[in-house]
Amino acid sequence: MEEWIPIGYLLSAALFIFGLKKLGHPRTAPRGNQYGALGMLVAVLTTVIKMEAAGDAKWTLIIAGLVVGSVIGIIMAIRVEMTGMPELVALFNGFGGAASALVALSESWKYIEDSTLTVPSGLEIQVIMIAAGLSALVGWMTLTGSLLAMFKLKGGIYIPFSKKDDRGRRKWLNTPTWGPAWLNPVKVLLVIAVFVLIYLSIDDPRNTDYLWAIVAIACILGIVLVLPIGGADMPVVVSLLNSLSGIAAAFTGFIVGNSVLIVAGSLVGASGLILTFIMCKAMNRTLPDVLFKSFGGSGEKAELTRTKVGSDADEVAMMVDGAQKVIIVPGYGMAVSQCQHQVKEFADLIAEKFGTEVKYAIHPVAGRMPGHMNVLLAEANVPYEQLIEMDEINPEFPDCDVAVIIGANDTTNPAARSGEGPLAGMPIIDADAARTVVIIKRSLSVGYAGVDNDLFYMDKTMMLFGDGKAMMTGLNNAIKEI
Amino acid sequence: MITEATLIADLTLFLLAIFLGFELITKVPATLHTPLMSGANAISGISVVGALFAANVAFEQGDTRVSGLLAFVAIVLAMINVVGGFAVTNRMLNMIAGKKRRA
Numbered sequence: 001m002e003e004w005i006p007i008g009y010l011l012s013a014a015l016f017i018f019g020l021k022k023l024g025h026p027r028t029a030p031r032g033n034q035y036g037a038l039g040m041l042v043a044v045l046t047t048v049i050k051m052e053a054a055g056d057a058k059w060t061l062i063i064a065g066l067v068v069g070s071v072i073g074i075i076m077a078i079r080v081e082m083t084g085m086p087e088l089v090a091l092f093n094g095f096g097g098a099a100s101a102l103v104a105l106s107e108s109w110k111y112i113e114d115s116t117l118t119v120p121s122g123l124e125i126q127v128i129m130i131a132a133g134l135s136a137l138v139g140w141m142t143l144t145g146s147l148l149a150m151f152k153l154k155g156g157i158y159i160p161f162s163k164k165d166d167r168g169r170r171k172w173l174n175t176p177t178w179g180p181a182w183l184n185p186v187k188v189l190l191v192i193a194v195f196v197l198i199y200l201s202i203d204d205p206r207n208t209d210y211l212w213a214i215v216a217i218a219c220i221l222g223i224v225l226v227l228p229i230g231g232a233d234m235p236v237v238v239s240l241l242n243s244l245s246g247i248a249a250a251f252t253g254f255i256v257g258n259s260v261l262i263v264a265g266s267l268v269g270a271s272g273l274i275l276t277f278i279m280c281k282a283m284n285r286t287l288p289d290v291l292f293k294s295f296g297g298s299g300e301k302a303e304l305t306r307t308k309v310g311s312d313a314d315e316v317a318m319m320v321d322g323a324q325k326v327i328i329v330p331g332y333g334m335a336v337s338q339c340q341h342q343v344k345e346f347a348d349l350i351a352e353k354f355g356t357e358v359k360y361a362i363h364p365v366a367g368r369m370p371g372h373m374n375v376l377l378a379e380a381n382v383p384y385e386q387l388i389e390m391d392e393i394n395p396e397f398p399d400c401d402v403a404v405i406i407g408a409n410d411t412t413n414p415a416a417r418s419g420e421g422p423l424a425g426m427p428i429i430d431a432d433a434a435r436t437v438v439i440i441k442r443s444l445s446v447g448y449a450g451v452d453n454d455l456f457y458m459d460k461t462m463m464l465f466g467d468g469k470a471m472m473t474g475l476n477n478a479i480k481e482i
Numbered sequence: 483m484i485t486e487a488t489l490i491a492d493l494t495l496f497l498l499a500i501f502l503g504f505e506l507i508t509k510v511p512a513t514l515h516t517p518l519m520s521g522a523n524a525i526s527g528i529s530v531v532g533a534l535f536a537a538n539v540a541f542e543q544g545d546t547r548v549s550g551l552l553a554f555v556a557i558v559l560a561m562i563n564v565v566g567g568f569a570v571t572n573r574m575l576n577m578i579a580g581k582k583r584r585a
Binding site: 016017019020021023024025026029030032033034036037039040043044047048051054055057058061062065066068069070072073074076077078080082085086088089092093095096098099100102103105106107109110113114120123124127128235238239242245246248249250252253254255256257258259260261262263264265266267268269270271272273274275278279282362364369370371372374375378379389 | 483484485486488489492495496499500501502503504506507508509510511512513514515516517518519520521522523524525526527528529530531532533534535536537538539540541542543547548549550552553554555556557558559560561562563564565566567568569570571572573574575576577578
């Protein structure tokens, strides 16, 4: 049996490689995910067999851990709403980082709590302490960073046990965004401090002060890394933290001397980093800009000084009646109000009744994660061919009679072209080039980046103030009556 | 036991896997960014293997060890990451790719 163990790990590593490769292509992605899951199953089974072969393992506790984790994980994955998906990925990622960090801590603690245990000497202790130290640094950082990223994606939290207001809601606390320029050198110093502590701990592996100091500094690092970054950039940050949690897993592989940990961990680390760069490129930003230049904070929001008179559904319905081409621009608001089915009904109605050509303009970062809009519209059975990516659809706006923007703000804000302010340089949907712009939005309030949107105040813009679902239903009824 | 030979072998593996990871992903459509991130994240839950080893060693030395407890929590967290991660990725992909095949 034992000779098969390395084969098992090799098989699982190969499955991870194929899985990641296939996940990058639309056609093969579901299969890729299954390969990854299968690889994980093989890895866990191989490990269990290896432990069984090595002698009497404490199966009750180990199996309890595996089962409890699986059940919690599956419940969380099934219960999450589509809008909450990015937060959940961030949370899972934090757990993964924490797991690696705990393995490292457990390895170090072994020698601390049992003074009869001989500490290995020479190369072995060097490798263990360096790998454990780095795994702790990256792992704890991933945990606190991911948790903060999750709250940034949510926008804030309801404070538990606080007094409820008249609508029965608890006090809402916005996730802060704060990052003066002097924070960057502090981050570097903290990293250096951890390296020094790791070096010191090699000579004194039983020193708990070093251990706790590494844990504390790594936790602080995760927070100060994410704190200055605005919510709009969170997908990039989560992707980077995902890459880091892979590296942390690889470091634990050095401690327990296991090949599949090293291979899978570094695969995720490297491919996660590449994905981070690809995502940055889609947003027309560079990684250093995202990480070190405070941006798009929910902190400083522009003061609203202008007003705009709202239109009603009948007016918009008449406008659409004469249109030959309508482009729908969905945003986070559509996700929040879950009105994708009403949007699809609207598209079907006007195509049927007026023979209008309908397309959807998909901004790469519309919503809170890349691909968010595709997921929601696919759920409503919108044909894939009608979903057009930003670069392809932008030249079509001058020929477009009506652009219908549903709960999108920053991704259509012409301020991004000015080259100034938090949105500078972000590519946007050129909805302002359409002959008429209809915007469905609850108010004139600013978007994630905190910048006022000139598009709202243009003469050709009609605002429909209200919840996306209610407004789309009203609009559909108005069209039916024409 | 960690010796010079095993360390070199591990480092070789580490470097080669990193290079492979860089090459593995080239052009990914924006739609797949989130599922890919989520799927890769589930794979990084491989630390469950490390947690299993750590737990095994610690449990053998006695039930009430702190190191054993830490490893137990690590197993739970890693499994949440693995199972939840693959399940949530599957849900996302079914919505994106599943519908497309039918269309």
